Structure formats: structure tokens, C-alpha cells
Amino acid sequence: MRYSALRVLKEALTGHQGWRPLWRDPDPRPSYDYIIVGGGGHGLATAYYLAKTFRQARIAVVEKGWLGSGNIGRNTTIIRSNYLLPGNEPFYEFSMKLWENLEQEFNFNAMVSQRGIVNLFHTDAQRDAYRRRGNAMLLAGADAELVEAGQLREMMPFLNFDNARFPIKGGLLQRRAGTARHDGVAWGYARGADARGVDLIQNCEVTGLHMENGRILGVETSRGYIAAKKVGVAVAGSTSLLMQLAGLRMPIESHVLQAFVSEGLKPTIPGVITFGAGHFYVSQSDKGGLVFGGDIDGYNSYAQRGNLPVIEDVVEGGMALMPMIGRARLLRTWGGIMDMSMDGSPIIDRTPIDGLYLNAGWCYGGFKATPASGYAFAHLLATDRPHETAKAYRLDRFERGYVIDEKGAGAQPNLH
Numbered sequence: 001m002r003y004s005a006l007r008v009l010k011e012a013l014t015g016h017q018g019w020r021p022l023w024r025d026p027d028p029r030p031s032y033d034y035i036i037v038g039g040g041g042h043g044l045a046t047a048y049y050l051a052k053t054f055r056q057a058r059i060a061v062v063e064k065g066w067l068g069s070g071n072i073g074r075n076t077t078i079i080r081s082n083y084l085l086p087g088n089e090p091f092y093e094f095s096m097k098l099w100e101n102l103e104q105e106f107n108f109n110a111m112v113s114q115r116g117i118v119n120l121f122h123t124d125a126q127r128d129a130y131r132r133r134g135n136a137m138l139l140a141g142a143d144a145e146l147v148e149a150g151q152l153r154e155m156m157p158f159l160n161f162d163n164a165r166f167p168i169k170g171g172l173l174q175r176r177a178g179t180a181r182h183d184g185v186a187w188g189y190a191r192g193a194d195a196r197g198v199d200l201i202q203n204c205e206v207t208g209l210h211m212e213n214g215r216i217l218g219v220e221t222s223r224g225y226i227a228a229k230k231v232g233v234a235v236a237g238s239t240s241l242l243m244q245l246a247g248l249r250m251p252i253e254s255h256v257l258q259a260f261v262s263e264g265l266k267p268t269i270p271g272v273i274t275f276g277a278g279h280f281y282v283s284q285s286d287k288g289g290l291v292f293g294g295d296i297d298g299y300n301s302y303a304q305r306g307n308l309p310v311i312e313d314v315v316e317g318g319m320a321l322m323p324m325i326g327r328a329r330l331l332r333t334w335g336g337i338m339d340m341s342m343d344g345s346p347i348i349d350r351t352p353i354d355g356l357y358l359n360a361g362w363c364y365g366g367f368k369a370t371p372a373s374g375y376a377f378a379h380l381l382a383t384d385r386p387h388e389t390a391k392a393y394r395l396d397r398f399e400r401g402y403v404i405d406e407k408g409a410g411a412q413p414n415l416h
């Protein structure tokens with residue numbers, strides 16, 4: 001079924017009897033050509049592009065819970081391509097370009113809103129670093145502008161300019177960045193994949209990987225054994241657990257990241273803002289809630305909920321940046337499990353097991369990568385060659401010393 005204004009009108013006039021579920025609910029078949037483990041944004045996007053762009057068939061996505069129950073439905077919805085390093089920037093800009101046409105492409109309203117992002121700077125050294133990053137973005141075909149404090153004061157008068165411990169000197173602005181409705185993205189990809197024959201199998205946990213002579217033959221699941229020619233793993237925070245089933249130790253740690261939303265307020269915040277003197281970022285949802293977040297909790301965990309000390313730390317950052325936030329009431333907080341890689345950058349690669357492929361290491365930033373990650377992973381699965389923009393995302397880069405340390409923080413996952 002194609003969605004259109006005409007369809008909405010027709011359904012309104014005929015009692016909304018014609019709407020269909022977004023996807024089927026099939027039982028697993030005995031075998032597939034491709035099994036994607038993980039029905040999050042990356043797994044669903046991978047299946048979608050495998051079927052649509054790479055014209056592959058006999059594809060299943062197996063998800064232990066319901067589609068979109070992981071980080072894709074828990075993030076703070078920010079999309080951007082303001083990266084510095086050559087390993088990252090072209091990939092994220094490719095993703096940005098896919099975002100810009102996504103809703104038309106999969107015919108689903110994912111509320112992609114290019115409302116802009118400003119990374120604030122508070123020192124001259126930080127201005128230099130952001131200028132450099134902006135230039136790297138321009139070289140990769142992205143947009144970037146350096147704005148000074150006066151201009152920001154007009155755009156965001158509620159920021160603490162006059163009495164701040166860390167005075168705002170300006171910001172790096174990317175106007176094409178913004179937000180998208182995270183679960184809408186999962187549903188759009190799921191619907192598009194299902195329409196092209198992909199089986200989306202929910203409540204189906206992968207509990208074992210069947211391998212012989214260094215080759216994958218299928219997966220053991222809570223709904224029985226399923227044979228497969230190729231298996232792609234995209235399970236975000238559960239990556240280490242899943243890959244352990246293949247006897248592989250990952251350069252990844254799992255950490256909790258929390259997010260927060262306030263009660264609904266009148267339109268206040270024009271785009272996305274990140275604080276440069278602490279870890280705090282904020283935007284406003286279309287319902288009016290201030291959506292914000294900060295640091296990971298800082299210890300290894302598989303719990304999808306966080307602790308109070310980080311809540312205190314995040315709201316301290318918010319108060320330092322925009323004291324008016326102290327008058328808003330907090331509505332909800334929640335957490336997701338992050339797949340923190342050692343250098344803060346992702347992995348899209350083959351593994352030492354033939355037919356087993358890995359998509360992981362997204363840290364805080366995998367939502368914005370969803371379209372490009374799905375596309376590049378599908379490219380790898382279908383052709384056995386890395387996509388042009390994802391060539392640096394090798395699994396063995398840590399042992400070879402080719403890390404992509406965007407933050408310059410060193411091989412310490414809790415700092416990325």
C-alpha cells in the first residue's frame with residue numbers, strides 16, 4: 001500500500017477500514033540466503049537495501065524482542081555529519097544525503113527535520129579546533145559555518161551568555177543537521193523491507209551460531225534452527241555476547257547511555273545545541289519536550305537503565321548552559337546499551353569466520369548513521385567488498401594500529 005494524501009482522504013471517507021499492518025508476522029523458514037541478526041535500525045536498513053538496491057532475495061531479520069525495541073527507539077534522534085577524520089566524514093555525509101531523501105524513498109513519514117545543530121565553543125583553542133573540523137566537513141562536501149557569539153545570541157537568547165562560568169564564544173553550525181523520529185525510521189525500513197519479501201521475525205533470539213570448518217552454516221534460535229549462507233550481525237550493545245557464540249573477542253565494551261525528556265513546552269529551542277564545556281546536548285521534540293542527554297554511565301553494563309549520579313551530572317551541564325531548564329519538569333528518563341568501540345568509530349567488516357559479517361561499535365552516534373550503515377553493510381554482504389565510504393571500518397584496525405580516534409581520547413571506550 002502506497003501512502004499519499006489521497007489515501008488519507010480515501011480512508012477518512014471510508015471509515016479507516018483499508019489500512020494494513022506495516023509488516024507481516026511470518027514464522028521462520030528452514031533456510032535463507034541472508035540472516036540479519038538484530039531488528040534495530042541498522043539491521044532493518046541492511047535488509048531493506050539488500051532487497052531493494054542489491055536485488056537480493058531470501059532474507060530474514062531475526063530480532064529477540066520487537067522491532068525497534070533497542071537503541072533505535074531509545075536515542076535522542078540527532079542526525080548530523082559534522083565529523084573531522086577522513087575515515088568518518090565521507091561516511092556520515094553519505095548518511096546525511098540518504099536522510100535527505102529517505103521519506104520519499106521508503107514512502108513513510110519519519111519526521112526528518114533539518115533544523116540545524118550548533119556545537120558551542122568556549123575558548124579560542126576550541127574555536128581553532130572547530131574551524132578545522134568545519135574545513136574538513138567542507139572538503140567532504142558537507143555544509144559548515146562558524147558563527148560568533150553575537151549571532152548566536154540572536155538565535156538562542158536563552159543561553160547563558162552574560163553570567164556563565166564558561167562564556168560562549170561562538171559555535172560550529174551545520175544547518176543540514178537536525179532530528180528524525182527514531183522509531184518512525186525503524187518502521188519505515190521495516191515496512192519497505194517487508195514489501196520486498198524480507199521476513200521480519202520477532203521474538204526470535206539467536207542463541208547459537210552453527211559453524212563447520214571455519215564457515216557459518218546457520219543460527220540456533222529460540223524458535224528453532226535456521227540455515228543461512230550469510231549471517232550479518234547488527235545487535236549494537238549485545239555485540240560481544242553474540243560474537244562470543246562464534247568464539248570471537250570483540251574490541252567493544254557495553255555501557256549504558258541515558259536520555260531525558262521534559263514536559264511539553266512552547267517552541268523554545270530552534271535546533272540541536274551541544275555544550276562545549278561539558279557533556280550536554282539538547283533539542284526540542286515536535287510535541288514540545290526538551291530532549292537531552294550527556295555522558296554514558298561509565299561502567300560496563302547490559303542493563304537498559306541508568307543511575308542517578310549521571311542524571312545529576314547531565315542536569316548540571318544543562319543548568320550551566322541554559323539556566324531556564326531548571327524550571328522545566330522532567331517527564332521521563334531511560335537508558336540503552338551502547339556498543340562502545342576502543343576508538344569511538346564503528347566496524348563494518350567481515351569476520352575471521354567465512355560468511356559471518358559484523359556491524360557494530362556505534363557508540364553514541366549510530367542513529368545518524370542508520371541509512372549509510374544499512375547501505376554499506378548490505379553492500380558488503382552482497383558483494384563481499386566494503387562500500388567506498390566504509391573502507392576504514394575494519395575489524396582488525398586495532399591490532400594493526402589504524403585507529404580512527406575522532407576525539408583523540410585514546411583507546412579507552414568510556415571516553416568516546
Ligand SMILES: Cc1cc2nc3c(=O)[nH]c(=O)nc-3n(C[C@H](O)[C@H](O)[C@H](O)COP(=O)(O)OP(=O)(O)OC[C@H]3O[C@@H](n4cnc5c(N)ncnc54)[C@H](O)[C@@H]3O)c2cc1C
Pocket residue numbers: 037038039040041042043062063064065066067068069070071072073074075076077078079204205206207234235236237238242257258259293334335336337338362363364365366367368369
Ligand atoms: C539514550 C541514547 C541516546 C542516543 N542518542 C543518539 C543520537 O542523538 N544520535 C545518534 O546518532 N545516535 C544516538 N544514539 C546511538 C544510537 O541509538 C545507536 O548507535 C544505534 O541505534 C545502534 O544501532 P541499532 O539501531 O541497530 O541498535 P538497536 O536498536 O539496539 O538494535 C539491535 C537489536 O539487536 C537485538 N538483539 C540483541 N541480541 C540479539 C540476539 N541474540 N538475537 C536476536 N536479536 C538480538 C536487540 O533486541 C536490538 O533490537 C543514542 C543511544 C542511546 C541509548
